[in-house]
Amino acid sequence: MDTREPVTAHAPSRAERRAVRTHRWRRETVELAAVFLAVATADLVANVVVHGHDGPVLLAVSAVALLATALFHGWWAHRRPHGPPVPDTHAPPGEAAVSGPLDELEDTVLWRVRTTVEDAPGSLARVCAALAAHRVNIVSMQSHPLAAGAVDEFFLRAPAALDRAALTAAVAAAGGTDIWTDRADAHELVDAPTHVLALATRTALDAAELPVALRQLFGRCTIRQYPDRGRSTPAGVDGHTMRLPVPGGDLIELTRPHLPFTPTEFARGQALVELDSLLGPRVPKVEARLARPTGADLTVRRAEPGDKEAALEMHRRCSPDTLRKRYHGPVKDADRYLAHLLDPRHGQTLAVEAADRRIVALAHLMWDDEGAEVALLVEDDWQRQGLGVDLLRRMAALALEAGVATVYAVTHSSNTGLISTMRKLSAPLDYQVEDGTLVITAHLAEAADKLPTPWPTRPRR
Numbered sequence: 001m002d003t004r005e006p007v008t009a010h011a012p013s014r015a016e017r018r019a020v021r022t023h024r025w026r027r028e029t030v031e032l033a034a035v036f037l038a039v040a041t042a043d044l045v046a047n048v049v050v051h052g053h054d055g056p057v058l059l060a061v062s063a064v065a066l067l068a069t070a071l072f073h074g075w076w077a078h079r080r081p082h083g084p085p086v087p088d089t090h091a092p093p094g095e096a097a098v099s100g101p102l103d104e105l106e107d108t109v110l111w112r113v114r115t116t117v118e119d120a121p122g123s124l125a126r127v128c129a130a131l132a133a134h135r136v137n138i139v140s141m142q143s144h145p146l147a148a149g150a151v152d153e154f155f156l157r158a159p160a161a162l163d164r165a166a167l168t169a170a171v172a173a174a175g176g177t178d179i180w181t182d183r184a185d186a187h188e189l190v191d192a193p194t195h196v197l198a199l200a201t202r203t204a205l206d207a208a209e210l211p212v213a214l215r216q217l218f219g220r221c222t223i224r225q226y227p228d229r230g231r232s233t234p235a236g237v238d239g240h241t242m243r244l245p246v247p248g249g250d251l252i253e254l255t256r257p258h259l260p261f262t263p264t265e266f267a268r269g270q271a272l273v274e275l276d277s278l279l280g281p282r283v284p285k286v287e288a289r290l291a292r293p294t295g296a297d298l299t300v301r302r303a304e305p306g307d308k309e310a311a312l313e314m315h316r317r318c319s320p321d322t323l324r325k326r327y328h329g330p331v332k333d334a335d336r337y338l339a340h341l342l343d344p345r346h347g348q349t350l351a352v353e354a355a356d357r358r359i360v361a362l363a364h365l366m367w368d369d370e371g372a373e374v375a376l377l378v379e380d381d382w383q384r385q386g387l388g389v390d391l392l393r394r395m396a397a398l399a400l401e402a403g404v405a406t407v408y409a410v411t412h413s414s415n416t417g418l419i420s421t422m423r424k425l426s427a428p429l430d431y432q433v434e435d436g437t438l439v440i441t442a443h444l445a446e447a448a449d450k451l452p453t454p455w456p457t458r459p460r461r
Contacts, residue, residue: 115176130174207344303351363391
């Protein structure tokens with residue numbers, strides 16, 4: 001409901017119109033008289049200069065006087081302010097005046113709010129009015145239509161004193177149901193179409209970016225891919241679960257316990273999956289040189305499915321102890337392992353090549369929920385030369401670039417080599433031991449400025 005006072009317009013009276021005409025006539029008379037006076041003065045000066053005996057002298061004296069006046073005006077203008085002080089702007093009627101420096105103004109925070117409202121005229125207006133009553137500014141809003149009702153998602157700037165409970169209560173009082181709130185930051189200030197296009201660009205450049213793009217599109221969620229289940233499992237949205245069929249026959253399942261999915265989100269996710277399948281397996285051509293103390297010429301690059309045979313040859317050159325530390329036991333099916341690890345849809349794999357094109361080390365960065373698992377395998381003859389540390393730091397930088405804040409490694413508690421390598425990340429570490437298995441988790445945010453640039457040159461994003 002609009003509570004503003006109506007503004008009433010009225011026509012001017014006869015006396016007001018007569019006063020306006022009189023003022024206009026006087027102003028035009030004065031302007032005309034000024035023009036005649038200026039013409040007469042100019043004619044007089046011209047006659048004196050041309051016909052008078054002292055005309056040139058008078059002209060020179062006038063020029064000197066004008067110059068002196070201009071100099072004095074410039075000096076005076078620099079000494080004194082250029083205008084009168086600006087009067088204070090009065091506060092609107094009924095509101096207290098704001099005083100003091102700007103930093104004393106009210107602090108604000110950003111929120112993301114999602115709520116379900118009735119599909120009826122005025123339902124959204126009631127929510128907006130309730131937010132305005134608490135001095136909440138709506139920065140952006142999206143609407144997701146449902147079969148019955150609609151889900152409205154707001155990006156809000158609210159007073160810092162307004163807590164989560166009060167914000168939720170305000171939306172509920174306006175008719176909102178299934179309310180979800182979460183703190184936001186300025187990096188989320190982007191409209192949905194621009195955000196989706198940016199994620200589609202990342203997915204088009206690198207197949208490994210699809211899980212990352214889905215997570216950035218839908219927030220905190222669990223992503224699992226099931227082979228050969230896309231045709232037997234119905235696709236769509238079922239509350240907190242979304243199933244996206246892959247054209248090749250697989251199924252991608254997303255689970256988000258804190259917030260149900262909407263049909264609009266399903267359409268966006270399906271579009272990304274179809275784009276990924278249409279472009280096929282693709283890995284960006286990036287590489288970097290690794291200088292070793294021994295003078296060896298090594299190259300690190302992104303591995304791809306075509307490197308499977310060279311990776312199998314490296315496995316055959318590794319000792320059983322090296323393979324046991326990498327795979328936590330005997331390796332019986334390296335062929336199947338590598339087919340999965342070299343698929344860019346499951347993560348990023350780095351390969352280190354010697355001058356003779358042999359692969360001598362592999363590093364895997366595999367997406368897992370909100371983090372990523374890292375794994376290293378360095379051929380025996382190339383161990384203790386810093387390859388593991390270089391690859392681990394490079395993978396940590398790639399994880400941060402993809403928006404992943406933690407990486408973890410799973411190994412035996414006796415694998416002191418990997419433990420030492422993880423410590424060289426200069427990041428806080430968490431250790432969890434269970435039945436001889438050690439999980440080391442690194443929190444990368446505090447080490448971001450110490451990590452290298454993954455690639456000196458790379459495709460534009």
